[in-house]
Amino acid sequence: MRILLVNPSNKGYYYRLGAVYPPLGLFYISSTLKKIGHSVRVIDMNVEPFDWRNFDYSSFDVVGVSTDTVRFPLAKQICQVVKSQGVITVMGGPHATAEYEKILTDGICDYVVLGEGEVVLPKLLEALKNNERKPDLSGLCYIENGTIVSKKPEFVEDLDLLPFPDRENFTAYRTMFDKKMATSVITSRGCPFNCEFCSASQFMGMRIRKRSVENVVEELKILKKMNYGSVIFFDDNFTIDKTRTIKLCEQMLKENLNFSWWAFSRADELLGKEDLVEAMSKAGCKMLFIGFESAEDEILQEYNKKLSSSIAFDVAKLLKKYKIDLFASFIMGALNDTKESIKKTIKFAKKLGAEIVQFSIMTPYPGTKLYEKLKSKITVKDLSMFDGTNLVFQHPKFSPDELKKLFFKAYYSIYSTPRLIFKRGIPFLIKLLSTGQQAAYSM
Incomplete structure (x- = not known):
């Protein structure tokens, strides 16, 4: 057909x-x-x-x-x-x-x-x-x-049985990472954490299903022949299985693949696991995306993150030791958030010393626990505004304009620092700040 x-x-x-x-x-x-x-x-x-x-x-x-x-x-x-x-x-x-x-x-x-x-x-x-x-x-x-x-869906149990993604017409993608052509790879599916604001566990299931290391390496060899020099591992949680991650890193080194790469992780999966971080660094890991979300443990409990903010600086220090950049993500607008707690989170993010900081406004996406809690209070009908930069429900403490202003001030506070201006360069920061400003005043 x-x-x-x-x-x-x-x-x-x-x-x-x-x-x-x-x-x-x-x-x-x-x-x-x-x-x-x-x-x-x-x-x-x-x-x-x-x-x-x-x-x-x-x-x-x-x-x-x-x-x-x-x-x-x-x-x-x-x-x-x-x-x-x-x-x-x-x-x-x-x-x-x-x-x-x-x-x-x-x-x-x-x-x-x-x-x-x-x-x-x-x-x-x-x-x-x-x-x-x-x-x-x-x-x-x-x-x-x-x-x-x-009828309830069936998940793909053996991911190795799937053919590799159809990359026949990939020339249209020109994204760069570490000054090399970059593309994406998924080595596992599923997430066991079920955070309140995330639909990953509902869509892909809470049970982690993993491709074999050999299967992943075979795909990476194909990407190398296609002249890719960077890879982004888009697993919901790349580091959840320490043994497998280390084995993959060792195999990448053995095959001399020489990729620069970044992936998604959790702070509590890195703390006290220096051998994991060292293995990733040796295998070409240049950055890790970690959702810290808030400086307040009360807010983290609301999100069902199952971790404490107290470990953030130790993790940042560990990554810095092995020259892995930190991509830190935060969410503002939790039901228990106040102006003071958001300002505390902004200061927390600034002190963390991450190379990239992302802020989002809490959004109740269909398929999440948060949506079930807030669907009667959703005020915005245009789903194109559910992009993480707009307040789309009636918040107990903030108006949409108030949260927008805090959202933009968060970006300005982080990216106007001399450290990031020097690190990222003026053109990058102008683009990022203008992006944040467009988002902050797009209503």
Whole structure:
């Protein structure tokens, strides 16, 4: 069958800073479908022009659209145009998984795929090929006789069985890291921590499923042949299995891959594990993204982070010893936040000495515990504003304007310091500050 997969654009914070990475979920699905004989085209609107309003979809049998919350308004419009041309539409991604009932009730698409698409989508296409429009499949949702039919998704148990992401047309991605061409890799799926504001554990499951070290290294060798010099490991938690991480680092060294790379981690997984940090540094790790979120332990308890702010400076010191930059992330606008606690967090972030600091405004994304707690208080209906830079619910202590001002002041306070001006350079800081200012006054 002829399949079109569309990744709607996201012109948010990272895009404006030039960090655009391939939608690996769609590229995994593309390679999976190609392997069994389907013809697949992927359109990523972040890197290529796409006149979705006037495009002729009729040459495809099925069009799949991936979406998170902030991109849902555009994904919805695309699906509606596809349906108007009589083509079967499938929607997937975190937002579709969380809101499948409303999506189907509103008639936005024909099917919703829950969770990971590599298992259910090939089965759906086989059923459609056999003129079976209402197949009984795990992870597939649709309306039959006015009733929503849905079954819980199946997760991919053995990730090594998946073909590598379809990188046939990767020349459009020109993101740099450490002055080298960079691309993204996922070595595991799932997250056991279930933080209140995050939907990762709902979308990918709370049980960690890991690719073998050998399988990851094989993909890295392919990327090296494609002239990539940097890699971003987009696992929700790259360092959760210390033994595996060290083994991967040792194998990268043994194979002389010489990548510069960064990954996502947690502070409590690094403290007291100097051998892990040393192994990562030797294998080319240049930066780690860590969500510290707040300087107040009361706020961390509200987020269900299951860690204390007291360890942050020891972790920062450990990373500095091994010349690994710190990418520190913070969230403002917790229900228990006050102006004083936010100002304390800003001072905390400034003192931490991170090379990059990210601030976000707490946002209740569908599929999170936070959304269930706050959905009756959400005041903003435009989901494109759910980008982490807007207050979208009625906060007990802040107005949207008050939190916006604190948000921008946080960025200005961090990035106007001589240390970061010298480290990052004036052009980078102007771009970052203007990005923060655009976000702060975009209402």
